[in-house]
Amino acid sequence: MSLFKRYLPILTWGASYTRDTATNDLVAAVIVTIMLIPQSLAYALLAGLPPEIGLYASILPLVAYALFGTSRALAVGPVAVVSLMTASAVGELAAQGTAEYLGAAIALAFLSGLMLVLMGVFRLGFLANLLSHPVISGFITASGIIIAASQLKHIFGIPSGGHNLYEIVVSVASHLGETNLITLAIGIVATAFLFWVRKGLKPFLVARGLRPRLADILAKAGPVGAVAVTTLVAAAFSLGDKGVRLVGDIPAGLPTPTLPPFDADLWLQLAGPALLISVIGFVESVSVAQTLAAKKRQRIVPDQELIGLGASNIAAAVSGGYPVTGGFARSVVNFDAGAETPAAGAYTAVGIALATLFLTPLLTNLPQATLAATIIVAVLSLVDLGALKRTFLYSRSDFAAMAATILVTLGFGVETGVVTGVVLSIALYLYRTSRPHMAVVGIVPGTEHFRNIKRHVVVTGSKVLTVRVDESLYFANSRYLEDRIYELVAERPEIEHVVLMCPAVNEIDASAFESLEEINRRLSDSGVKFHLSEVKGPVMDRLERTDFLHHLSGRVFLTQYQALCALDPHTAHVSEARTPKKSAHSDVWAGPEI
Amino acid sequence: MSLFKRYLPILTWGASYTRDTATNDLVAAVIVTIMLIPQSLAYALLAGLPPEIGLYASILPLVAYALFGTSRALAVGPVAVVSLMTASAVGELAAQGTAEYLGAAIALAFLSGLMLVLMGVFRLGFLANLLSHPVISGFITASGIIIAASQLKHIFGIPSGGHNLYEIVVSVASHLGETNLITLAIGIVATAFLFWVRKGLKPFLVARGLRPRLADILAKAGPVGAVAVTTLVAAAFSLGDKGVRLVGDIPAGLPTPTLPPFDADLWLQLAGPALLISVIGFVESVSVAQTLAAKKRQRIVPDQELIGLGASNIAAAVSGGYPVTGGFARSVVNFDAGAETPAAGAYTAVGIALATLFLTPLLTNLPQATLAATIIVAVLSLVDLGALKRTFLYSRSDFAAMAATILVTLGFGVETGVVTGVVLSIALYLYRTSRPHMAVVGIVPGTEHFRNIKRHVVVTGSKVLTVRVDESLYFANSRYLEDRIYELVAERPEIEHVVLMCPAVNEIDASAFESLEEINRRLSDSGVKFHLSEVKGPVMDRLERTDFLHHLSGRVFLTQYQALCALDPHTAHVSEARTPKKSAHSDVWAGPEI
Structure with a gap:
């Protein structure tokens, strides 16, 4: 295979691109775009960044992945866990809302992209193997709990902080007196609605005669409904004047090219988090991509996936975005909606770009509580405490690694948690094999x-x-x-x-x-x-x-x-x-x- | 087995202690004492400590090991590699010759003793397994080279410093103009004599009719000869006045009980080095002990050895000594001289105590160059560059770990070197098994x-x-x-x-x-x-x-x-x-x- 073909998978699938394929990709792109708009705003909020950064991270990175990625269904963009890890890494270096905070997030995307590309070129994808399934599962569960807890402040409309579960809960509890009741009402209704959309809407629609696949896709668009309704309500009743925190003015227009701050000290401090974000993003992304590829007996190339994701992150950095990776739910929707090639991602990018140009004024009155509800409902589906029991029954040693990862992540934060899990997995493996039967x-x-x-x-x-x-x-x-x-x-x-x-x-x-x-x-x-x-x-x-x-x-x-x-x-x-x-x-x- | 018997092996072997056994142990103790006196002074010098500290580390620790150790031939005391590691760890915290330096060395012995005891009680001896043979071999070789280089300053009689091989060699070269020629003469003659003693004395004596075992033991006493002759020469010609650095006044008398400085900051800084010293000392010691035990179809109990060595180090700390472990050459001499139980170690302790009480005035005129010659000859036998070739032929991956350990130890010091080796061994093992056949x-x-x-x-x-x-x-x-x-x-x-x-x-x-x-x-x-x-x-x-x-x-x-x-x-x-x-x-x- 030529070097071009190896590093540019688009040359392979692009050669046989037909009008039919284009139609399927376009339909999928429209559906993913509708799903991605509220998600990108919400995850930017989770990462402690202005909402437009989430949109920026959903344009150029998708184009870069379409050029370099090998999965035909992976939908790249901001995701919950990586957004939390970004907030955790950047939060130690700068205060939210400052230019330094944004600069550090951009540098983190750039570093992470660089690392991913290098890992791909040197075929170091095996590094991801050091994350055992129980550690990943424990880490995702714990991250989901932390993320959900961290959104409570938006639901209650109170100020709050904290770096671990205990601090977050204590901080929320101490501010409960300041709860904004209108915000809380919006938050609770939106959360309940989204839970119902997730569990009950599809059977509801199917019972009314819709085809299951269409019902499924409509159910995935639920957050857009919540966004539209709560925005209209907030605008109609001027809820912003009644203490309900809104998204506010989002600068319209496409992102301008930026360069990450080149600061040796900053890069050194971000190197560890960038590596963790790279590896965890890669592991999550590759596992979705593999599952979807297998359904059509296609294959993805893990080392080239590293390059694809790396290119996406570098693209995020040069267009004012923050770290991205392949999203689970979004990729499944993309696949189910009929995406056939990575071009669907590029079309989605066009959709988000159009939204950035023309839709942002409509989002000014969007309550933050709605976005928080979106996040909570999305991440709680990541929490899988049943895995603890299954792992316990299968292997005490794997259970120990999983439980430690969950507890340390909840108690000491994401970076310490994942490092503890990896070190413990390796140590337990060495211990087991050090006393062979x-x-x-x-x-x-x-x-x-x-x-x-x-x-x-x-x-x-x-x-x-x-x-x-x-x-x-x-x-x-x-x-x-x-x-x-x-x-x-x-x-x-x-x-x-x-x-x-x-x-x-x-x-x-x-x-x-x-x-x-x-x-x-x-x-x-x-x-x-x-x-x-x-x-x-x-x-x-x-x-x-x-x-x-x-x-x-x-x-x-x-x-x-x-x-x-x-x-x-x-x-x-x-x-x-x-x-x-x-x-x-x-x-x-x-x-x-x- | 009762808890007492488990933790106090002396109750087992002591029960059948006879007059014959005592005679054999006493003979071995006399020979080891003669060998240990110059060694303990020389290794204290290597550790950057006053000479009497080497003697102190050869009294109480030996008694402690006799109570808690399971090897019947292991001779505990100061050894070259651990002395170098002590110098490296303590040298970063205090200047040589200060009370802080001595205090830190004592705290290091205490911490290391504590860790060893805990590892023994919790049966964590398997931690030592993380040091692969190639890593240990590479580490010992590199340490031998650094130690020999570090002694050059005493041979030339010049001031010099440096923390890695390059710095040491550059520093020695830059001071060569200040060479004290009398010191150099003593150094060269003593080194040449000791090399001859090691290689040529035994055949020489055997050719003259001595029994090989006696010839062997006499050859091991060579350093005492060098010490005696150079001390007499230095005293006779008042070489101290001619710029030859002598050992000087050693305080006579037994060590007084001390407590290590209890300083949380100091302990935290020493924790890493103490762990490395514990594990490396344990590995070296156990491998000698096992070899000697196997010769008589006896067994040692590795977990109890941890307790024995831990007790020795705690004993060193409370009697003003520094970290100790089982010495290779010394244990072989002990075994060959007929030691049958750990009691031989206790008798050796009495011998060293007597030396401390009555012999120290005789050592005032001992040239430091003689001690340096003792060290150089002893450590060069640890250097085994042939192992590089053997390992290369057997396994590229083990060779990589070994070569990296040697290069990093020479270039960046002992702690970085051994940690690099361990991490690399584990990483290479995981990499190999991550792509199974x-x-x-x-x-x-x-x-x-x-x-x-x-x-x-x-x-x-x-x-x-x-x-x-x-x-x-x-x-x-x-x-x-x-x-x-x-x-x-x-x-x-x-x-x-x-x-x-x-x-x-x-x-x-x-x-x-x-x-x-x-x-x-x-x-x-x-x-x-x-x-x-x-x-x-x-x-x-x-x-x-x-x-x-x-x-x-x-x-x-x-x-x-x-x-x-x-x-x-x-x-x-x-x-x-x-x-x-x-x-x-x-x-x-x-x-x-x-």
Whole structure:
């Protein structure tokens, strides 16, 4: 594939772009535009930015993704979690409403874009793998709770602050006396309406004869209805004069080209948050894109997705926007509405640009409480506490990582939360593999199979100790391997041979290799021969590159049965003479049981 | 075992302590004492501390280890690498020679002792496993080079400084004009003599009829000879007046009980270095102790060793010493000299206490150049550049970690070096396992074995795709697994069944489990059934706790052969009809080759 084609997927899909495709893309774009207008205003509010910044982040970034992205249905733009992370990162460096705050948000988009592009070019997408599913799920749940709590102030129409759940709740509680009742009424009605739209509108419309797909798309447009109605009400009754906070004047017109502030100190402070935003945005975006691509047996290219999202963020930065990524709900709507190529995103950009030019005066009287209601309803669908229970049932260790991520995110904020989750996942994984399952095995009578002596009726001799290790051998478990073998040998003074059975050993790294040499040396010193059996091809290739096999006091056997026949023919003979015990032979699972 | 017996190993070995054992321990103690006196002075110099601190660190800590340690031959006290790390950690907080510097060194010993004890009580010894062999080896090599370079100033008799190799070498070079020629002469002669003692004295003595073991021990006492001769020469010619730097007056008498400075800020700053010193000291110490224990088929208890070393460091702190651990050369001498129990260490402590009381006046005229020569000769034996080549041949990835550890340690100091090594080892391990080896397999004709289609002559059908994955499935590789499977399916539009063959899968964590669910869902969406085969017992147990097996579009097969017979009887039949190809059947290694 040419370099152009690799880095510009538009050359691939653009070549076969037809009038029919264009029509489908246009229809999807209209629907997504209607959905995106209130979302982009609301998420800008969540990020602590003026509403127009949300619109700006929904124009050029969409065009950039259409050029560089590989997903045919992903709808890029401001999203809830990334907006929260932006507010958290930028909020530490500048006060909301200042030019510095906006500058830092733009710099964050630029840095994040740069990182994504570099990760794509150097194919570092695997970094995203460090975020385990439970950590992501926990992080999203906790972010959803924090976001919903942070919007309460708009619903009540009170001033409030706080960086973690506790502070937010305390701050809201202490200001409750200042509640603006009209704002609260709008907030509650809008929230209730939007919940009903989400759950009840579609069945309602279907029952009245609408096609389900159309009913679904109409239901997704609910926020626009709420925006229109509350804006009209606010304008009609001049609610702005009665203490209801409105969006206010939004500068009309397209964004002017900007450059992010080039300030080494600022960039250094934003580097960590930018990396987290990049990785989390990428993970969320890629998982939606993959799900949608799979439905049509299409494929996305993760490394090129990094470049697509990176280009979007750089485009956001140079047009006065803030960090963006692929949105979940929005992409599903785009897909369901029939989008066939990334061109749909470009058409959406045109839609938002038109809105920015002509619609902004209509939004002056839009109550902030309506936007807050939009956010609350959207993010509460991200909260999945049931995942805690499912994960608990499946794996205690994953549950620990998930619970820690949720608690630390709620208690100490998004960055600390996600870093804690990642570090804990890695630590728990290393801990688990540092104590691999090892079993002393014996032969199942009448067969050539070897099984754990603690679980099965097997035959063993007194001179040969066979240990099976069920894990790759590497630095984190090499000392444990040594310890266990010395321990087993110390318990059995009559032992003359130790056989390490390696059918599940996919790798032996340099540390484990030295441990094997050490085991061989120490066992030799005390007159015990050390053998290996069932070593895998690639592992054996590597051992053969060293002189280990010359030092080895024993041998390497192709199968454990051959080892037994060579080292302890008596036991092999005894085993052969006995008919297999049904209980041992009729195991359901052939692999090595615990 | 009672709690007392668990935490006080002395109750176990003390119960059978005989007069013979005592004699053997005493002989070993005398020899180790003679070796330890110049070492403890020299390492205190290396740590930037007054010489008597080295002696203090060789009294109470040895008694503490005798009470709490499990190794019967480990000789605890000041060692080179830990002294260097102490100098590096404390040097950032205070100027050498000040009370703050000494106080910080004492606090470092206390903190490190506390951490070791806690790690022992909570059985956190596995933390030491994070230091892979190549990282330790690289770190020790680089530390040896830095230590040797740092002693050059004493050999030349010049002032000098620097925190990394480059700074040290530049600083020495810039001061060369101030060289004190008498000091240089002493330094060169002492160094040459000590090298000869190390390499040539033993053969020399053996050729003259001495028993090899005695010759060996005498050779180890070489530094005492160098100390005695140079001290006499310095005293006889009043070299102190001629610009030769001497050890000077050492306060006679036993250490007085001290308390480390309790200063929260200081402790916080020392916490990182203390952790590194604890872990590195523990790793070094345990590996010597294990080697020596294995020679007599004895065992040490790593978690109790943590408590033993922790108690030693706390003892060092309360008696005005600095961080200690088990020394390599010293422990080997102790073992070879016949030490049978930790009591030998307690007797050594008595020896050093007597030296502190009565010998210090004799050491006033000891030239610092002699101590520097002792250090240089001792640490250069730690430098093992050959390990770089061996590791390179065995594993590029381990080589990268080792080379990075050496370069960063030389260039940026010990703490940065070891942290870089650990992080890089973990990152490289995660990277390797994040792209596990996966092979499309087919049946070897005439057998029930399945092999990689790229490596072997095998039979495959067009409707069943069988993929074998050679790694546990966990968060770092679950997305890769998904990608690869979608890719393989996208390449084969005629596929109806995908079988994932799991004989090498030791674990499926929650992330990988969700990926399997997602693969199942997406394949179902496109009309492909998903099956598993050869799933291990423990992995299957866990899958059975979920409802995955109910959602699974396909089945779980005991063996891959059963899967083939059920899903594609035609191919199984074709395979059966053909005689096995010799090339495929006579593989040397039975495991799954690449």
